[in-house]
Amino acid sequence: MPDAVDQLIEVGRKVVATGLVVGSGGNLSARSPDGDACWITGAGTWLDELDRSAFSLVRIGDGAVLSGHPEPSTEVLLHLRSFQARPDAKVLIHLHPQLSVLLDAMGHRIRLVTTDHAFYVQEVRRVPWYRPGTEDLARAAAAVVADGCNCVILAHHGCSVLADSVELAHKRVLNLEEAARATHAALLLGEEVPECPRPPQVWPAARASAPVSPS
16 A cells, blocks of 8 residues: 555646646645654645655654655744644645635635535635745745645645645645635625534534545
8 A cells, every 4th residue: 555655746737737826836745654743845846756765754843854855845934833733743845826815815715515515625814925945934834834824825825735645635636626616606606605513513624634524
């Protein structure tokens, strides 16, 4: 069975192939089995050209590079601070999905229209613009997810999505951008954007894992 790094390699290929991002528009990470470090894509790597040598193993506590690619992504702090704030989260996908970022920049909240949007995304929060790669951005994003939110828009930049598995993180980021497309379509029609009802017994409070699909 593929491990988390192999799964991230496949996710990188898929998000580019499906047009979710342009080749190098983001970075991916997963905790190591002991939970003390994470594998993260290296600086300058293209998401659709990843192999195992493209990942750095970085200690979460102090950011030391333990093995692999000698230079982790410039957004390594975003991953480390989020993992520190969320010990339950095992995967972080940071991408630059164009429509999600555009809607946020224009002041439109992304609406969760379908049951899949509501189930996988659950809630969308935002972080105002900070210079990419900085401690300020990393700490702001970590603070927003600390209480269990899993999907965050980083203003004029991208998104940060957390989960307890690569598969779930991938589903979340796909549904986030699909929700943005649905919101955009409704706005073009000049209609009020409807949201899927989310009774608490069906859509629990935001959390890292969602083991059962509503579909």
